[in-house]
Amino acid sequence: MLRDRYVEVRNQSAAICSPLQTEDYVVQPVADVSPPKWHLGHSTWFFETFILMPHLIGYQVFDPMYNFVFNSYYESVGARVVRTDRGNLSRPSVEDIYRYRAYVDRHMISFLETTLLDTGLTALVELGLNHEQQHQELLYTDIKYILGHNPLFPIYAGQFDFGQTNPQPNEMVHFGEGVYEIGFRGEGFCFDNELGRHKVYLGSFGISKKLVTNGEYLQFMLAGGYTDFSYWHSEGWDWLRQHGITAPLYWHKIDDRWMYYTLGGLKELQLDEPVCHVSFYEASAFAAWKGMRLPTEAEWEVASGRIDWGQRWEWTDSAYLPYPGFKKETGAIGEYNGKFMVSQMVLRGASVATPQGHSRNTYRNFFHPRHQWQFSGIRLATWS
Amino acid sequence: MLRDRYVEVRNQSAAICSPLQTEDYVVQPVADVSPPKWHLGHSTWFFETFILMPHLIGYQVFDPMYNFVFNSYYESVGARVVRTDRGNLSRPSVEDIYRYRAYVDRHMISFLETTLLDTGLTALVELGLNHEQQHQELLYTDIKYILGHNPLFPIYAGQFDFGQTNPQPNEMVHFGEGVYEIGFRGEGFCFDNELGRHKVYLGSFGISKKLVTNGEYLQFMLAGGYTDFSYWHSEGWDWLRQHGITAPLYWHKIDDRWMYYTLGGLKELQLDEPVCHVSFYEASAFAAWKGMRLPTEAEWEVASGRIDWGQRWEWTDSAYLPYPGFKKETGAIGEYNGKFMVSQMVLRGASVATPQGHSRNTYRNFFHPRHQWQFSGIRLATWS
Amino acid sequence: MLRDRYVEVRNQSAAICSPLQTEDYVVQPVADVSPPKWHLGHSTWFFETFILMPHLIGYQVFDPMYNFVFNSYYESVGARVVRTDRGNLSRPSVEDIYRYRAYVDRHMISFLETTLLDTGLTALVELGLNHEQQHQELLYTDIKYILGHNPLFPIYAGQFDFGQTNPQPNEMVHFGEGVYEIGFRGEGFCFDNELGRHKVYLGSFGISKKLVTNGEYLQFMLAGGYTDFSYWHSEGWDWLRQHGITAPLYWHKIDDRWMYYTLGGLKELQLDEPVCHVSFYEASAFAAWKGMRLPTEAEWEVASGRIDWGQRWEWTDSAYLPYPGFKKETGAIGEYNGKFMVSQMVLRGASVATPQGHSRNTYRNFFHPRHQWQFSGIRLATWS
Amino acid sequence: MLRDRYVEVRNQSAAICSPLQTEDYVVQPVADVSPPKWHLGHSTWFFETFILMPHLIGYQVFDPMYNFVFNSYYESVGARVVRTDRGNLSRPSVEDIYRYRAYVDRHMISFLETTLLDTGLTALVELGLNHEQQHQELLYTDIKYILGHNPLFPIYAGQFDFGQTNPQPNEMVHFGEGVYEIGFRGEGFCFDNELGRHKVYLGSFGISKKLVTNGEYLQFMLAGGYTDFSYWHSEGWDWLRQHGITAPLYWHKIDDRWMYYTLGGLKELQLDEPVCHVSFYEASAFAAWKGMRLPTEAEWEVASGRIDWGQRWEWTDSAYLPYPGFKKETGAIGEYNGKFMVSQMVLRGASVATPQGHSRNTYRNFFHPRHQWQFSGIRLATWS
Structure with a gap:
């Protein structure tokens, strides 16, 4: 069911970030890497902008300035922070972004529970979830870059990316x-x-x-x-x-x-x-x-x-x-x-x-x- | 016959440059554009380096420093002037480069007239001629850039690039x-x-x-x-x-x-x-x-x-x-x-x-x- | 008394930062601005490097990597993070830096309480305190830059920099x-x-x-x-x-x-x-x-x-x-x-x-x- | 007499350039260095713009586009080629610039021979001559840079800058x-x-x-x-x-x-x-x-x-x-x-x-x- 899948995917993003300290969410060592808090905000912005705002009657945007901050490259949806500036923004804080996620999730879940979605809208929600999954992979790569370029070489967690070895010969x-x-x-x-x-x-x-x-x-x-x-x-x-x-x-x-x-x-x-x-x-x-x-x-x-x-x-x-x-x-x-x-x-x-x-x-x-x-x-x- | 084709192609490069003033041979307004004198030298260097030096016994290079100046991107043939620096070199002069061309042409013609070329060598000469033709096209584009970015908008010649119009309808x-x-x-x-x-x-x-x-x-x-x-x-x-x-x-x-x-x-x-x-x-x-x-x-x-x-x-x-x-x-x-x-x-x-x-x-x-x-x-x- | 002055000046740095959220300590929008956490660490590093390490017998450095991170421009004291990279470092965390401050302060206070300082050493401590005061002023200017370049225009505190107006005529x-x-x-x-x-x-x-x-x-x-x-x-x-x-x-x-x-x-x-x-x-x-x-x-x-x-x-x-x-x-x-x-x-x-x-x-x-x-x-x- | 001094100074610029080949007049290896032909044109433009145009009745400018090309940094006298672009201009040719010099010199000499200059105008001509002398020194430094950064190390002339040695002890x-x-x-x-x-x-x-x-x-x-x-x-x-x-x-x-x-x-x-x-x-x-x-x-x-x-x-x-x-x-x-x-x-x-x-x-x-x-x-x- 789409509602359950929504919850599962959204929770996974937070789970990926759970080993981070607040400071790790903020920095952007190079333009290609985005701050983790930006990923969390941007994937949320997608649902707010493309699902809730046009389709949930009476929806109030969480903060109108967030479109400016979390829009990545959608030229058709207004002004946006240039990519290289993402790491210069200390606000919204990590806590604010989790509040933003909770707010949007609450409305999305209610929307998914109470609305009969047509094919187009279902596809759009599904696109939003796949979009979030893409950012989950980027969360891993960007977290690795952020911690891996710190002179203290901090540990993120476990044996995540040790890779597996197949003992069979190649052919x-x-x-x-x-x-x-x-x-x-x-x-x-x-x-x-x-x-x-x-x-x-x-x-x-x-x-x-x-x-x-x-x-x-x-x-x-x-x-x-x-x-x-x-x-x-x-x-x-x-x-x-x-x-x-x-x-x-x-x-x-x-x-x-x-x-x-x-x-x-x-x-x-x-x-x-x-x-x-x-x-x-x-x-x-x-x-x-x-x-x-x-x-x-x-x-x-x-x-x-x-x-x-x-x-x-x-x-x-x-x-x-x-x-x-x-x-x-x-x-x-x-x-x-x-x-x-x-x-x-x-x-x-x-x-x-x-x-x-x-x-x-x-x-x-x-x-x-x-x-x-x-x-x-x-x-x-x-x-x- | 290869010898005649050699002469014809080589003369064509000089013909393209004939409307130029000496100063036009020298400048490089952007990295993508090369000075005309560089094209003339570089295409000559190709024959000297790949034909005359390895195959004409007793050949004396015209000037050993020219390899440094006219090598374009052949990493395997030694040091070279970086592309963006070509327009900084007032020497060799245009006259020197034409002397260089005449010297190499004399040896090449003599070589082609007196040597029975095997297939590989024939192909190499042919490659050199096609290489020169590519630079002939670049001569036109680079001359147009050089003159077309001059505030005086100088005229090169004739009605060269006016384009032709086919009156038939498109389909x-x-x-x-x-x-x-x-x-x-x-x-x-x-x-x-x-x-x-x-x-x-x-x-x-x-x-x-x-x-x-x-x-x-x-x-x-x-x-x-x-x-x-x-x-x-x-x-x-x-x-x-x-x-x-x-x-x-x-x-x-x-x-x-x-x-x-x-x-x-x-x-x-x-x-x-x-x-x-x-x-x-x-x-x-x-x-x-x-x-x-x-x-x-x-x-x-x-x-x-x-x-x-x-x-x-x-x-x-x-x-x-x-x-x-x-x-x-x-x-x-x-x-x-x-x-x-x-x-x-x-x-x-x-x-x-x-x-x-x-x-x-x-x-x-x-x-x-x-x-x-x-x-x-x-x-x-x-x-x- | 130097010990009391030390405590007072050091506390003031923390007081300046008290209205900040953790994220505000981390970012560096332009090279001239340093992250507040860097100021807090760097001014502490000064006391550790120039007072405690050479003069307090048996002193153990808090973390040997911190010299690399918090050295600003002292070429004679080893490698350092280049100025423009300060905002790329999520670690040490703000909490770690406050721990670092507490550790150095404990040793400094004990040192000041128990040691009879000669003139040179007194002057060096005094220099360290004036150095910290310079960074207190930079904390204000850098915090203003960080918050003032955020599209949300966050408030730091009070009426700090409203300026006063002297009603008397100029002359x-x-x-x-x-x-x-x-x-x-x-x-x-x-x-x-x-x-x-x-x-x-x-x-x-x-x-x-x-x-x-x-x-x-x-x-x-x-x-x-x-x-x-x-x-x-x-x-x-x-x-x-x-x-x-x-x-x-x-x-x-x-x-x-x-x-x-x-x-x-x-x-x-x-x-x-x-x-x-x-x-x-x-x-x-x-x-x-x-x-x-x-x-x-x-x-x-x-x-x-x-x-x-x-x-x-x-x-x-x-x-x-x-x-x-x-x-x-x-x-x-x-x-x-x-x-x-x-x-x-x-x-x-x-x-x-x-x-x-x-x-x-x-x-x-x-x-x-x-x-x-x-x-x-x-x-x-x-x-x- | 001002007329004689004018001729002497102006001739000296040409004398400095006389050992150059045409190509040497054109290039600009770095922004600080100007092509010699630009110096020759710019110092001429000074006399045309500040003396002849405002003070010689009926004077026809040699070419109205030259103001654009040879203005160096006089914001008040209209548009100008940016400094780093001077070496991109093959035209006006060296010959054209010498023609420009001859044209302006002819009018200047005639003007100086036939006009009773007031103090202000005399001072302005004198400023133009000192300005030209400054560019004469720059001609030497820029020619040295152009030739000295050519891999062929061409010779300009004589023993010009060998320096003299005073055998007396220093004190x-x-x-x-x-x-x-x-x-x-x-x-x-x-x-x-x-x-x-x-x-x-x-x-x-x-x-x-x-x-x-x-x-x-x-x-x-x-x-x-x-x-x-x-x-x-x-x-x-x-x-x-x-x-x-x-x-x-x-x-x-x-x-x-x-x-x-x-x-x-x-x-x-x-x-x-x-x-x-x-x-x-x-x-x-x-x-x-x-x-x-x-x-x-x-x-x-x-x-x-x-x-x-x-x-x-x-x-x-x-x-x-x-x-x-x-x-x-x-x-x-x-x-x-x-x-x-x-x-x-x-x-x-x-x-x-x-x-x-x-x-x-x-x-x-x-x-x-x-x-x-x-x-x-x-x-x-x-x-x-």
Whole structure:
């Protein structure tokens, strides 16, 4: 039932933040990372703005200024705080934001309990919940960035992102050339960018069953991978030199040992875990060093039933572009996906930070090729 | 004969520069634009470095410092002047560079006349000539930028880029869904990024026979196209606002009339000419305003026999990515194309500035989506 | 007694912060502003580093990482967080920092109660207390910046910075030419930059008894002061245009009325209050518009007995440079003042935010000419 | 006679440029450096704008667009090319600019030959000539920067800036405390910033007879001067680290020998020459390392009769501020000096690049403390 699912998803956001101290909710070390309190407010603002305000008669907004503060990028819904300024705002306080959540939740639950929603409205609530789940994953990645860039290396909790290791040997899975179908099919929820199931022609290809491990990546590093431009895109090589990148994010060489910051604190690097927090440039350079390549998103989707996935978002060599027949929705909801379809790369799969029930083999995640802060890893492919 | 073709292509570069004054060869108003004298030196350096030095016994380099000055991005061939510094170098002088060209040409001609070239070497010379032709097109675009951003609006020559107008009415050409083949096939020269003729599955699509005109684009502007974010990619909207873009490059509203800077000087905007000097963002926003879209590069290539092309490079909605089976060559030549296969969009066709004999329907040009300074235009497509 | 004074000054810092919410301690909207928790930690670090560590036998540092976090600019005392990164650190938490303060205070009080301090050590403790008082003033200015740049305009407390208005008419006080003496003389504390009482030759000058008011400044604005470059330094004019400055900081024109953000919230601008939060550029332009000038610091000091001062730091037209005979102390304490003696202007007087007992007529405050965020105002002078 | 002096000064500018190739006139490697052709045009524009246009009846401007191109910073005389864009302009060509000079010279000479100039106009022509002489010095410094930053290290001419060495031993000259007078006195030309001869009170001081040599400066370098922050202003230390400064400008360590680029080409560093091309930060750090200081401008002027000066502009520890009674002229001429009186340091003396007859012991040169590209050196002083 939608009401129960609403409660469950909303509670999960608060649960993710429960180990935080108040100060951790506030900071924004880089523009790509948002303060946790902003995520909590923004996902709430979505329900207030798109469900309660237009559909709940007599609804009073919690605070009219909050639209200004918690609107992320919806140009059609008025002024907003620029992204890089989010970490400059000490108010609303964390307590105020939880009050805001409680207020909106109370009205949403009452609304869901008493109203017969039509299909469009149901879909909109479902979109709001999936939107919140996306921000739950961002909460993990942003909390990791905030704590992992503090010189005190504070511990968030438990053994959250230690990664699991599959003891089975890796192997290449092969697919023959031909016409395949990709894109969402079925009845449940999906984002608009997955729609338009369509045929693609693929040449024969091989794809590895397992993800690249820390140990394999370390070999690349030891072989001089970060100092030989021939493996890199020109843009990646500039990125690497400009920022002095010599390893994945959160890797620290301390007293000659490779340590890795996790949400459970600094630990020794585990060689058999799948490598994490690499940019597209690094993923691509690693593949070139291996004499292989990254899969396309179509290959990945076709192969998804025969590979182990779910621990790392996997960089593909596909740019984030519209599927055939893609059509932006009208209004603010139409700003959800389509306007980002340039200059980003598709990641497929899911990660340890992805909420349960939020992953599908048609899911199209996307980030800029420079981004390391997601739980992103590498899968290899070959042309035949 | 290769020797004659060498002479012809090389002379053409000098011919393009002949209307210039010495000062015009030197400046670099923005990083994307290179000084004409740099183009002349760099294309010469290619022959010296890749043909004469390794293959002509006893060859003495003209000046060992020139490798430093004229190497563009070949990381494997030593240090180089960073791109943004090219306009800071008053020396070598234009005269010195022409001497350099004459010296290399003398040796190249003698080499071509007296040596039996194997296939690899022939291909390398051919690559050098195609490389020079690419810089000939850049000479036009960069000269236009240099003169067109001078407050005196100097005239380069003639009626070079006035564009031609086809009086016939436009129409949509339709193609059915199915498996098509794209990629280079045949015997002549092509770049490595065109290779690997392969099958693609296309849904049915429509594509316009003619390019979008200035008049049509002006309607978009008058309809508020530059002030309604809903037509734009998020990144494009930021670009537009940050740089205050309100029209294509070289458009100037003077005394309430739209003027257009051409290499023949400022002239009144011709409404029936194909629009030129738009970025991918602008092309895409225009298409969205029309309720249409840009073609993919595969659609374009499939349709190329039935549309009018050759006056403007046409932005496609395809990112510049490797074709199936793409493999970088080893050594410096391998740096030619592959390392740019991220964050850029493909343009198809050719422009008024493309050298004769340098265009093919499989040619994959590529630029960043923000770029306006190429002779770039818009063709529309529909999903069915 | 030094011990009592220590307790009093230290308590005052906590008292200033008592109206804050935890989140307010954390953020850093611009590089010049430090998070309140950083001020609390840094002033504590001073006592730990310069008193307890070298002089209290057996002292255990509270946390060795805190040197890294709370060192501001003492190059001689090891690594430090760069100034612009202070707002990225959620830890140490506010609670941890208060624990740190309590720990250091306990040891300091015990040390002061049980140790017979020599003159040098007494001076060092006194320096630490004056240092803390400087940060108390910065706490006010930085809290104002943090809250005053929040779209919710939160209230800090009371009527703190409303300014007082002296109903008496203003007048010019005149001084004849001759040799005067300036610089600190006496027995109490002063900073090293005030030392070296010395003779200066001053031409005759006039100086206004009272500060420029909001009403007078508004006349300058209405007369086009911000749009006529002739009143401005070239550098000030660039600053104004680059940042779009059209009024002092914290002035907001809302519904055609000038409002002014104070620590007590937004209030209507009071015309008879002394103008506040102007940069040197603005102070200087205002003076030029009046056909007058800013006083030099020597003139100000000579006149200090006959003018009303203490509400605003007053920009002088003196650069911050060493007095004759100035000598940097050796070691970290020597970094206190001397190394800033370039590119800054002297401000004289004191402000509503200056701690009681912390002001002197020989005090040399200094900031960059662009700074508006201090409680800075304008006094006029004439050449005769 | 003014007409002869006009011809002589104007010819000298062309003489300075005569060894240049056309390309050398065009480039602008950094914002502080202007293309030589701009200097030639700008100094001509001064005469056209301030003499011919208002005072020669019937004068036709050479090209109305030139005001846009050659106006440097006179806000009151209309739009202008921003400083950093000067190097982007290939036109007007060098030839056009010489034509512009000839045109203006012809009219100026005719005007001077046939008109009885009043005092104001005579002063204005004299200001124009001194202005041109300032640009003659900048021509030398900018040409040196342009050629000295070219990887080919081209030779300008002769032994221009080799510096002379005085074999006599250095010594300190001492002055007693008391009231002195500084500022221009007399009948010839001076800039407005030198006016207002006035009394200053100086404590007793010592000043070295000779400038610091390369050999002495090298000792500072070998003693770790560039790696010990204690000698540096905080701002200077940031400058040094940000730009990787480890020596004066134009010093190159090649094959373990210190080489020095001069307008006559690269030569071995001469230890007994006065050090050149140091910033204020470097001059000040050197003095601190010696346990001494830089003189103030008043001390320098008082001592000027008893020290050897004229080879290097000498950084003083005086900020560039108005003399008592300073009053900006009205109109564009008033923009000459006053608006720069913030954030810069005074240099006294003259250099090998200063035109003959252009130096005075009251001359107040000024640059930002970071600047190295002038022929700037170091003189030491002590407090008593």
